[in-house]
Amino acid sequence: MPETFARALKPTSPEEVQILVAEAGAAARRIEVMGSGSKRGIGQMEPVDLALSTARLDRIIDYAPEELTLTAQPGVRIADLERICATRGQMLPFEPPRWTRLLASHGEPTLGGVLAAGLSGPRRPRAGAARDHLLGFHAVSGRGEVFKAGGRVVKNVTGYDLMKLMCGSWGTLAILTEVTIKVAPRPRTETTLLLSGLADVRASEAMTLALNGPFEVSGAAHLPAHAARARPLGAAHPVTAMRLEGFEASVAARREALAAALRPFGTPEAMEAEASRALWVDIREVEAFAGDPRPLWRLSLPPASGWRAPHALPGDALYDWGGAVAWILTEAPDARVRAVAAELGGHALCLRGHPAFGPRRGGHGALQERIKAAFDPLGVLNPGRMEAAT
Structure with missing residues (x-):
């Protein structure tokens, strides 16, 4: 386990998280945010002053099997959640991946980390993505402010849908301190x-x-x-x-x-x-791709034409989600892979061998910058993680 993770601050309450973020903002310090640290290698951050792990925020607050909802702190391990749900004949419907061997990483993936990365498994085309199962959350923004969105019930349509914004934000907007998710009956x-x-x-x-x-x-x-x-x-x-x-x-x-x-x-x-x-x-x-040293890409593409991207690149591929996700091991240049994905109406994430995220461009890039400025104007949380390396 990296030394910086071993020395990470590990708050045990949401109040401690709020105090740490507020103090960091006041002192112009920047924080690396993580769960167990299993996906720290994705994204190239700028230098930080301290690391903060949510691993000790690991309490299950409420599990209501009859309502198909579960509320927990972000440090709860995915494996533990799945075992608990299985005792009641239920499951996490978005089938979250671990990618531990794939990334040669340490640590047990946590609920907060999976949601922050927006990770969904093979059931995605039928059951929906991780973001579709996040009903509500409590969090601390980069401003050091506590806020919440959604709730603990499935029928919740009031206000902005910040749940989808948090999923896939990679800890750059806020630190989740409590989340409520939908669960589902486990297939017989x-x-x-x-x-x-x-x-x-x-x-x-x-x-x-x-x-x-x-x-x-x-x-x-x-x-x-x-x-x-x-x-x-x-x-x-x-x-x-x-x-x-x-x-x-x-x-x-x-x-x-x-x-x-x-x-x-x-x-x-x-x-x-x-x-x-x-x-x-x-x-x-x-x-199938674990242990292969070649650069590893995950391309999100229109499913009917997803096969076209790997055919335009050298290397080996694997297709999931009916073709909407193409995994590819390729030595092709970073810019070429991203261009091929963009030409087909998709986008590319590199998990190994190149910067994870591409440069921000056009209206989408400008919107992303405005959202970051609204939640974290001082750039306290995971600075530069979702930006292309320069």
């Missing part, structure tokens, strides 16, 4: 249909058919040959996977209907519950 069973040997464009067509049909597919991914060779598949050819979840009878009926609809693409093979779960954990964690 699951199965995955596998198609073998499809080229990327045909795989995209098959995933689009599955996701747009009446089959309630909860995951659709394509693993070209390089990714398919990795565990647990160990396949010699590309593999396209589509997951079905729910009650046993429903899954069986939908599997039969989906298999029939996929016949123009080949005869699918069924992967049953335990093997299916292992496969989707590996897809969620991008295990």
Whole structure:
């Protein structure tokens, strides 16, 4: 674990967080904000004066299974939340990834860190993103001011939707001190249909058919040959996977209907519950690319044309979210990767090998700067993290 994290300030109450941020602003000091520190390598920050970890803000405040809501402090570990929800037959519907092996990082990912990074797993096309499950929060802004938004109920539409603003802000606007999220019933069973040997464009067509049909597919991914060779598949050819979840009878009926609809693409093979779960954990964690030293990119793209980006770049790819996310290992220049993603109407995040975020441009960049100035005018929190390195 990095020495700077070991020496991080670890407040145990929201009041301590507010005092630390207010004092930092008054003294013109800047703070690195983190949870467990598992994603510290994403984004290149400017020099800071101190580090603040929310790891000891780790209390579950309220869990109401009958209301499908859970309120907790940001330092609660994702693994602990999932275990608690599982005891009541429930789950975190946005299937948050860890990326621990992928990033060669230490620490157990926390709820606050996952929400601050806006991370969602393979269930994203059906269940929605992390931001769609954040009902409310309490936080401390870069001004050292305590504020809150949303609430602890699902039907909450009053005021600005700051929940979506906080998700994906990477701790640059405020420090979360309490969050309320939606949970969901855990599926009784699951199965995955596998198609073998499809080229990327045909795989995209098959995933689009599955996701747009009446089959309630909860995951659709394509693993070209390089990714398919990795565990647990160990396949010699590309593999396209589509997951079905729910009650046993429903899954069986939908599997039969989906298999029939996929016949123009080949005869699918069924992967049953335990093997299916292992496969989707590996897809969620991008295990096929863990340990590869090449620069690693995550491209968010229009799903029907997502395959075009990796085809315009050298390297190896893996597609999730029905093609809306393309993971690619490539030695292509930073500017080239970002340009290819932009040309297709998407954007790129680099997790390793280049600056994580691209330069701010146009109206979007100007809006981002105004929002930062409103919440953190002195640049106290995670300075420069979402800016391109100069």
